[in-house]
Amino acid sequence: MNGGNGIAIDVKGLTKSFGGREVVHDLSMQVKRGSIYGFLGPNGSGKTTTIRILCGLLTPDSGEGTCLGYDIRRDAEKIKRQVGYMTQRFSLYQDLSVRENLEFVARLYGLVDARGAARDMIRRLGLSGREEQLAGELSGGWKQRLALGACTLPNPQLLLLDEPTAGVDPKARRDFWNEIHALAAEGLTVLVSTHYMDEAERCHEIAYIAYGYLLAHGTVEEVIAKSALTTYTVTGEGLNELGAALPGKPGIDMVAPFGTSLHVSGRDVAALEDSIAPWREKGGLHWQKSQPSLEDVFIELMGRSRDNFQ
Amino acid sequence: MSAVDHPAPRREIRERFGFLRRSYAMLVKEFIQLKRDRVSFAMIVMLPVMQLMLFGYAINTTPHHLPSAVLLQEDSDLARSILKALENTAYFRFLYEVHDVDDFDNLLKSGKVLFGVEIPRGFERAVRRGDRPALLVAADATDPVAASAAIGSLGMVVQTALKHDLYIGDPPEMPFEIRAHARYNPAASSSLNIVPGLVGTILTMTMLIFTALSVTREVERGTMESLLSMPIKPVEVMFGKIIPYVLVGFVQAFLIIGIGVGLFGVPVLGNLVLLALLSTLFITTNLSIGYTISTLVQNQLQAMQMSMMFFLPSILLSGFMFPFAGMPAWAQYVGEGLPLTHYLRIVRAIMLKGATMQNLRFDTLALAALMLLAMTIAVTRFRRTLD
Numbered sequence: 001m002n003g004g005n006g007i008a009i010d011v012k013g014l015t016k017s018f019g020g021r022e023v024v025h026d027l028s029m030q031v032k033r034g035s036i037y038g039f040l041g042p043n044g045s046g047k048t049t050t051i052r053i054l055c056g057l058l059t060p061d062s063g064e065g066t067c068l069g070y071d072i073r074r075d076a077e078k079i080k081r082q083v084g085y086m087t088q089r090f091s092l093y094q095d096l097s098v099r100e101n102l103e104f105v106a107r108l109y110g111l112v113d114a115r116g117a118a119r120d121m122i123r124r125l126g127l128s129g130r131e132e133q134l135a136g137e138l139s140g141g142w143k144q145r146l147a148l149g150a151c152t153l154p155n156p157q158l159l160l161l162d163e164p165t166a167g168v169d170p171k172a173r174r175d176f177w178n179e180i181h182a183l184a185a186e187g188l189t190v191l192v193s194t195h196y197m198d199e200a201e202r203c204h205e206i207a208y209i210a211y212g213y214l215l216a217h218g219t220v221e222e223v224i225a226k227s228a229l230t231t232y233t234v235t236g237e238g239l240n241e242l243g244a245a246l247p248g249k250p251g252i253d254m255v256a257p258f259g260t261s262l263h264v265s266g267r268d269v270a271a272l273e274d275s276i277a278p279w280r281e282k283g284g285l286h287w288q289k290s291q292p293s294l295e296d297v298f299i300e301l302m303g304r305s306r307d308n309f310q
Numbered sequence: 311m312s313a314v315d316h317p318a319p320r321r322e323i324r325e326r327f328g329f330l331r332r333s334y335a336m337l338v339k340e341f342i343q344l345k346r347d348r349v350s351f352a353m354i355v356m357l358p359v360m361q362l363m364l365f366g367y368a369i370n371t372t373p374h375h376l377p378s379a380v381l382l383q384e385d386s387d388l389a390r391s392i393l394k395a396l397e398n399t400a401y402f403r404f405l406y407e408v409h410d411v412d413d414f415d416n417l418l419k420s421g422k423v424l425f426g427v428e429i430p431r432g433f434e435r436a437v438r439r440g441d442r443p444a445l446l447v448a449a450d451a452t453d454p455v456a457a458s459a460a461i462g463s464l465g466m467v468v469q470t471a472l473k474h475d476l477y478i479g480d481p482p483e484m485p486f487e488i489r490a491h492a493r494y495n496p497a498a499s500s501s502l503n504i505v506p507g508l509v510g511t512i513l514t515m516t517m518l519i520f521t522a523l524s525v526t527r528e529v530e531r532g533t534m535e536s537l538l539s540m541p542i543k544p545v546e547v548m549f550g551k552i553i554p555y556v557l558v559g560f561v562q563a564f565l566i567i568g569i570g571v572g573l574f575g576v577p578v579l580g581n582l583v584l585l586a587l588l589s590t591l592f593i594t595t596n597l598s599i600g601y602t603i604s605t606l607v608q609n610q611l612q613a614m615q616m617s618m619m620f621f622l623p624s625i626l627l628s629g630f631m632f633p634f635a636g637m638p639a640w641a642q643y644v645g646e647g648l649p650l651t652h653y654l655r656i657v658r659a660i661m662l663k664g665a666t667m668q669n670l671r672f673d674t675l676a677l678a679a680l681m682l683l684a685m686t687i688a689v690t691r692f693r694r695t696l697d
Contacts (some may be wrong), residue, residue, distance in 0.1 A: 056695070057695055093339065093533055104338065112321065
């Protein structure tokens with residue numbers, strides 16, 4: 001395969017601004033072939049921009065790198081042949097039927113038997129019986145399935161999925177992820193951006209990006225370990241007062257309610273212990289020192305980056 | 311999803327004929343979309359029919375400096391005097407002086423002149439003898455407005471001129487007869503002029519708008535993002551978007567000419583194949599210009615406005631509404647830059663005068679040049695990235 005050495009995406013120092021505002025700042029990342037790489041971060045953090053740079057839809061202001069062994073600046077055309085890009089907004093033709101959309105893609109990429117390829121994909125997607133339905137009339141889950149089908153049709157080596165499961169019900173989301181894992185098992189590299197923590201945990205590796213900065217990356221365990229966050233899970237009566245009183249105290253970096261419990265986290269363990277000591281002595285609440293969840297880590301990262309960059 | 315049960319078959323990808331294949335993919339897609347868009351589809355038929363019914367009148371104006379030719383079969387003082395007198399009226403401008411009847415006919419047929427004066431052999435002698443010889447005046451009456459005013463002025467002008475030069479006495483008595491011949495449109499019927507003109511005008515309007523919206527629509531619907539991420543080149547997108555509408559334009563042209571012939575009795579004297587070929591060229595030129603517009607604007611509203619900005623001068627300065635020869639020089643220069651101007655000459659010449667390719671070489675080349683210019687701008691302006 002092109003590029004070899006097991007790396008699908010290898011970029012360094014990517015920077016991109018729009019109208020003087022830097023959207024992606026000095027971003028470097030590596031994605032292994034055949035892995036599922038999760039791209040996380042708040043809205044407007046630069047995820048979409050980064051994905052668009054990778055597939056040649058945007059030219060970076062500075063930085064360099066390769067995608068499937070091709071230079072992202074010079075070989076955009078070659079990259080396009082090997083990459084399936086699923087946009088955040090449904091971008092197939094709403095006034096074309098399922099079959100017509102797939103045939104269009106198949107023809108454009110030069111598949112030998114465009115009709116046959118579309119027919120096979122319809123069967124594979126479980127869309128048999130709906131092939132003549134207009135794409136615009138499909139439900140959210142079906143649209144997303146069709147979009148995935150369209151971008152895997154020309155046998156790409158890399159899939160770039162930009163928030164593919166936004167606004168899709170849990171069942172469809174689960175099916176979708178099963179499909180992504182099946183594709184990765186066939187050797188495809190998948191880069192997927194998402195807001196959902198459970199989806200992040202289904203990735204082989206993740207990267208967290210906020211305000212254009214890549215703040216953390218690695219496996220889920222690595223990211224949690226590197227955060228050096230100590231978290232207490234508090235349950236019991238009077239969580240509301242606690243939640244109102246703690247933020248801003250020394251050592252308290254994050255207070256977040258999770259259903260009937262409250263997560264209190266901080267990087268400075270000693271300061272954290274000091275701040276919560278008066279509450280622990282008061283009693284009535286159950287304090288449990290626990291492993292921070294990925295969400296704790298991200299909320300804390302986000303809060304920190306906001307302080308730094310805004 | 312049942313991905314595990316149906317592993318994706320690796321499909322072979324063809325590398326040859328990529329250009330044709332991708333253009334074709336685009337073309338099929340555009341065709342289906344057009345077919346689904348019922349309103350646009352209805353417009354293809356309704357627009358020409360409505361316009362034809364509405365344009366039942368002609369706009370009148372007095373032309374001047376009509377390009378003219380003289381067929382001189384004798385070189386005499388009297389002949390010179392008459393020509394001078396005609397030129398002094400400011401109605402005529404003599405561009406050509408020929409001595410051969412065929413040359414004379416060709417000038418009229420190709421539209422290089424709208425007016426011709428023939429001074430027969432032995433004319434001066436016949437006048438002196440008092441034989442009242444005929445002075446033949448041929449006018450291209452495919453544009454009856456331009457021709458009739460000029461013809462009407464002839465008698466008085468010549469009389470005054472000759473009196474001045476003492477060829478005739480006072481009270482004036484016409485020493486020769488003026489025989490005016492309104493060629494191609496003897497009845498000076500304005501529908502003969504309007505119908506071929508409408509072919510061009512309607513085609514300009516519909517073709518322009520169809521393609522002007524095409525790229526912006528993809529951008530606004532969000533489909534551009536995914537189209538750009540696929541391996542298709544700007545030229546391929548352009549051809550894919552233009553070709554389906556060539557067919558649409560063809561249907562419209564057929565419809566207008568059909569109604570013109572059937573309802574208004576407009577003749578088609580020339581070669582139908584030539585008319586079809588040059589109409590296709592004109593249609594493609596307009597589609598290219600529309601497509602260029604769509605690569606220049608940001609949204610569909612801007613695309614509409616820019617199309618109108620191109621359409622209005624096309625109607626006013628092409629010779630459709632007002633005789634081309636009557637416009638000031640600057641307006642004529644602008645007019646020469648509009649495809650409609652050239653097509654109007656072509657379509658009137660073929661339908662009403664039976665002109666051949668030889669007569670229409672200049673206008674054909676002009677159309678082709680405008681088309682290539684538009685296509686070049688479009689392809690270079692087409693944004694391949696979202697930057």
